[in-house]
Amino acid sequence: MSKDERRLTSFDVAAxxxxxxxxxxxxxxxxxxxxxxxxxxxxxAARDLGYVVDERAARxxxxxxxxxxxxxxxxxxxxxxxxxxxxxSLLGSVCTAAAQQGYQALVSIQSEPEQFFGQFxxxxxxxxxxxxxTATNRQAWxxxxxxxxxxxxxxxWGAPFDGPGYVRSDNHAGAKLAVERLIAGGxxxxxxxxxxxxxxxxxxxxxxxxxxTLEAAGLTAxxxxxxxxxxxxxxxxxxxxxxxxxxDGFDAVFSACDAMALxxxxxxxxxxxxxxxxxxxxxxxxxxxxxxxxxxxxxxEPDFAEAGLNLVEAALGGADDDRDRRVSVHLVERASAR
Amino acid sequence: MSKDERRLTSFDVAAxxxxxxxxxxxxxxxxxxxxxxxxxxxxxAARDLGYVVDERAARxxxxxxxxxxxxxxxxxxxxxxxxxxxxxSLLGSVCTAAAQQGYQALVSIQSEPEQFFGQFxxxxxxxxxxxxxTATNRQAWxxxxxxxxxxxxxxxWGAPFDGPGYVRSDNHAGAKLAVERLIAGGxxxxxxxxxxxxxxxxxxxxxxxxxxTLEAAGLTAxxxxxxxxxxxxxxxxxxxxxxxxxxDGFDAVFSACDAMALxxxxxxxxxxxxxxxxxxxxxxxxxxxxxxxxxxxxxxEPDFAEAGLNLVEAALGGADDDRDRRVSVHLVERASAR
DNA sequence: CTGAAAGCGCTTACAG
DNA sequence: CTGAAAGCGCTTACAG
Numbered sequence: 001m002s003k004d005e006r007r008l009t010s011f012d013v014a015a016x017x018x019x020x021x022x023x024x025x026x027x028x029x030x031x032x033x034x035x036x037x038x039x040x041x042x043x044x045a046a047r048d049l050g051y052v053v054d055e056r057a058a059r060x061x062x063x064x065x066x067x068x069x070x071x072x073x074x075x076x077x078x079x080x081x082x083x084x085x086x087x088x089s090l091l092g093s094v095c096t097a098a099a100q101q102g103y104q105a106l107v108s109i110q111s112e113p114e115q116f117f118g119q120f121x122x123x124x125x126x127x128x129x130x131x132x133x134t135a136t137n138r139q140a141w142x143x144x145x146x147x148x149x150x151x152x153x154x155x156x157w158g159a160p161f162d163g164p165g166y167v168r169s170d171n172h173a174g175a176k177l178a179v180e181r182l183i184a185g186g187x188x189x190x191x192x193x194x195x196x197x198x199x200x201x202x203x204x205x206x207x208x209x210x211x212x213t214l215e216a217a218g219l220t221a222x223x224x225x226x227x228x229x230x231x232x233x234x235x236x237x238x239x240x241x242x243x244x245x246x247x248d249g250f251d252a253v254f255s256a257c258d259a260m261a262l263x264x265x266x267x268x269x270x271x272x273x274x275x276x277x278x279x280x281x282x283x284x285x286x287x288x289x290x291x292x293x294x295x296x297x298x299x300x301e302p303d304f305a306e307a308g309l310n311l312v313e314a315a316l317g318g319a320d321d322d323r324d325r326r327v328s329v330h331l332v333e334r335a336s337a338r
Numbered sequence: 339m340s341k342d343e344r345r346l347t348s349f350d351v352a353a354x355x356x357x358x359x360x361x362x363x364x365x366x367x368x369x370x371x372x373x374x375x376x377x378x379x380x381x382x383a384a385r386d387l388g389y390v391v392d393e394r395a396a397r398x399x400x401x402x403x404x405x406x407x408x409x410x411x412x413x414x415x416x417x418x419x420x421x422x423x424x425x426x427s428l429l430g431s432v433c434t435a436a437a438q439q440g441y442q443a444l445v446s447i448q449s450e451p452e453q454f455f456g457q458f459x460x461x462x463x464x465x466x467x468x469x470x471x472t473a474t475n476r477q478a479w480x481x482x483x484x485x486x487x488x489x490x491x492x493x494x495w496g497a498p499f500d501g502p503g504y505v506r507s508d509n510h511a512g513a514k515l516a517v518e519r520l521i522a523g524g525x526x527x528x529x530x531x532x533x534x535x536x537x538x539x540x541x542x543x544x545x546x547x548x549x550x551t552l553e554a555a556g557l558t559a560x561x562x563x564x565x566x567x568x569x570x571x572x573x574x575x576x577x578x579x580x581x582x583x584x585x586d587g588f589d590a591v592f593s594a595c596d597a598m599a600l601x602x603x604x605x606x607x608x609x610x611x612x613x614x615x616x617x618x619x620x621x622x623x624x625x626x627x628x629x630x631x632x633x634x635x636x637x638x639e640p641d642f643a644e645a646g647l648n649l650v651e652a653a654l655g656g657a658d659d660d661r662d663r664r665v666s667v668h669l670v671e672r673a674s675a676r
Numbered sequence: 677c678t679g680a681a682a683g684c685g686c687t688t689a690c691a692g
Numbered sequence: 693c694t695g696a697a698a699g700c701g702c703t704t705a706c707a708g
Binding site: 052053054055056057059060065067070072079080081083085088089091092093095096099104105106107108109115119122123124125262288289292293294304305308 | 390391392393394395397398403405408410417418419421423426427429430431433434437442443444445446447453457460461462463600626627630631632642643646
């Protein structure tokens with residue numbers, strides 16, 4: 001610790017300010033029942049002494065922790081290196097939103113079943129917990145989904161399921177933005193790439209938005225296209241390859257996520273298709289790496305600050321919070337649609 | 339909380355296991371002075387009851403917090419959105435390393451002077467603090483650098499200064515790897531892009547490594563090249579533009595960081611230079627986005643897991659830790675050098 | 677508006 | 693190896 005031999009306590013501040021310990025506590029915690037004069041004196045004494053309250057004691061007595069635990073789910077067997085930039089940005093937004101609400105953020109990265117842990121509230125370490133990360137770690141989501149039944153101060157982003165506490169993008173609005181952008185670019189035959197079987201719940205909503213927007217414009221929607229692959233990029237590449245081979249004359253793709261769109265772009269280049277001239281692509285997520293692809297990827301981006309705030313509010317609200325939280329999205333114009 | 343009306347305490351577990359409260363504490367905390375039989379009984383009682391220890395109380399009494407505070411510095415005025423992927427990866431590695439050592443991670447993102455805060459130890463919230471982030475926020479680094487004088491359980495990555503507690507890449511080895519790779523690719527006139535005036539301390543070390551490696555190979559090193567710009571990418575683009583205009587016949591660049599290298603690649607493409615055929619580029623940092631640039635960027639990547647571990651150890655070690663901590667690096671072969 | 681006292685739920689000397 | 697007691701440093705009823 002520092003050079004002081006003994007820890008300073010509120011007693012020392014009380015002595016110096018000539019008040020009782022209780023008054024020190026009230027003055028420092030901003031209690032309205034304290035004279036401004038007294039408060040000023042106490043604050044000065046604390047400053048002179050270099051005193052700060054011991055949060056362990058304050059929290060034990062008050063029963064609150066003023067902390068949000070944030071669990072980041074990684075791919076099984078891969079740890080922190082498998083967390084993609086999208087979730088790191090979301091993590092950053094949650095930390096910022098928590099700070100704005102006067103909370104601190106206790107972060108843990110969990111990818112293996114033996115480390116799945118969410119009992120931060122029971123241990124008095126947090127008042128609520130936010131879980132976010134890849135939908136592919138099914139075991140992790142099963143774990144936290146079960147846990148939500150006994151602990152309602154839990155909010156999620158990225159889960160393959162749906163239910164209370166789940167926050168997500170306004171997928172319908174996003175899909176509409178993407179598809180309308182492609183229609184405006186003059187593309188005639190627009191495909192959707194991404195699974196709609198529920199592995200990633202949000203994809204189904206994006207497909208629905210794709211379908212209704214196309215139909216509203218008098219165009220025909222096709223079945224969602226998918227291809228197997230270890231990574232999202234391989235899946236996207238495979239899907240667009242199938243699409244080109246189909247001979248159905250597709251000239252544009254709305255990809256359910258940017259990672260797949262990146263694979264789509266790479267495959268299109270290999271196939272000699274020029275984007276955006278011959279073929280249009282719009283993704284979803286607002287991944288920063290899309291700004292460096294060739295061509296840079298036009299995409300739908302959720303408002304990260306709003307997402308962070310919604311997650312914190314939903315977690316803190318617990319069972320009383322039954323709002324259907326959908327985060328607004330906007331179109332990021334880059335260069336993959338003419 | 340959950341459905342129980344009253345919080346469970348170690349007393350409840352003691353009653354159920356037929357032992358005293360002290361025995362419960364010792365059994366659960368793994369004290370070696372407890373019979374295996376007793377421990378088993380206590381653990382079973384705790385499990386049956388669904389009891390977990392209240393960390394607020396445990397920490398108050400023990401005086402430890404088993405937590406590492408991680409401060410992520412963002413660009414002034416920009417918040418979480420300005421934190422680049424490199425620092426998020428580092429943050430993830432620190433969280434993982436902390437967990438491996440039995441510590442939790444309390445994360446805060448700080449970019450404005452009014453939020454600079456590091457007194458987590460004095461408040462009993464952490465046993466050590468790790469500060470990382472962009473070197474460009476000079477005020478933030480000044481703040482934490484001053485703080486290191488009174489609080490030695492502090493470690494840094496990315497600081498524009500040097501001193502105790504600073505962990506960094508093995509820049510000499512990295513520069514050597516990069517330059518030797520370019521020499522092996524047959525490039526004849528290799529430039530260095532990046533400032534060496536100390537704004538980013540590590541850059542000077544990379545320049546030195548560049549210079550000595552080139553000289554050892556009997557080639558001539560040039561002065562470091564820089565150009566003004568709001569972002570690293572603009573700086574890189576400007577520098578390579580100057581380089582091409584110089585007419586000095588440069589055919590390769592070792593860029594002090596990937597962000598600048600990305601700008602270099604973009605500018606080279608605009609100038610009609612083909613990479614890696616006419617011009618070679620090697621960056622530094624191992625940024626994930628480099629895998630999606632065109633061409634994909636060959637780069638030097640520090641070992642993130644090792645970096646996280648070193649930061650945690652250095653912070654926990656405090657004044658007793660005077661090791662010069664340099665994290666090993668490796669070459670990531672992509673496609674910007676022939 | 678302020679103070680004296682109690683107590684939050686643990687861990688840790690101190691005994692035996 | 694286990695127990696009874698004290699005490700970590702606050703906040704919060706309870707008084708006045």
